[in-house]
Amino acid sequence: MEVPGIGVIPADAVQEMIRTLGTTVTRALVDWHTGTILETGAATYRPTAAIRRHVLLRDQHCRFPGCERPAKFCDVDHVIPWPQGPTQPANLQCLCRHHHRAKHETRWQVTMTADGTSTWTSPSGREYTTHPGTLDVTADVHVTVGATVESDSLDADGAGQHPEPAD
Numbered sequence: 001m002e003v004p005g006i007g008v009i010p011a012d013a014v015q016e017m018i019r020t021l022g023t024t025v026t027r028a029l030v031d032w033h034t035g036t037i038l039e040t041g042a043a044t045y046r047p048t049a050a051i052r053r054h055v056l057l058r059d060q061h062c063r064f065p066g067c068e069r070p071a072k073f074c075d076v077d078h079v080i081p082w083p084q085g086p087t088q089p090a091n092l093q094c095l096c097r098h099h100h101r102a103k104h105e106t107r108w109q110v111t112m113t114a115d116g117t118s119t120w121t122s123p124s125g126r127e128y129t130t131h132p133g134t135l136d137v138t139a140d141v142h143v144t145v146g147a148t149v150e151s152d153s154l155d156a157d158g159a160g161q162h163p164e165p166a167d
């Protein structure tokens, strides 16, 4: 293990540190000249719990065109296969098992932009765009509308309480 400014630490010493200090070692790619960390342990195949939660919340359903299978039943799939593509939300999407398999076993292709918009190209060359889910906030909207109406009428009643500032 190479530590910037210190040098190489033998593997058995690293293990000793982990054992005695309870330290967690994260894989990091460090620029040799500057010591700047270029990449951290997120550069693993498996998404962290936080990234996985982010993708599930963002997508809400399978991202294959027309599929509405809920995200909680989906796999989190790399749009560009790892390690060419990073394990980051902009390269991850929810796919149900059926469409996960279809992506890998058929000639469907997909690209994703940073905001999570996916463009799928069918084997015949036809393009489909799919978007992250929109939260169903129907219940919240009713509450908000009620509150807005109430505050509007309050504002109308109390219009004189906020005079324009005098020059």
Ligand SMILES: [Zn+2]
Binding pocket: 062, 063, 064, 067, 068, 069, 095, 096, 097, 098, 099, 100
């Ligand atoms: Zn699906």
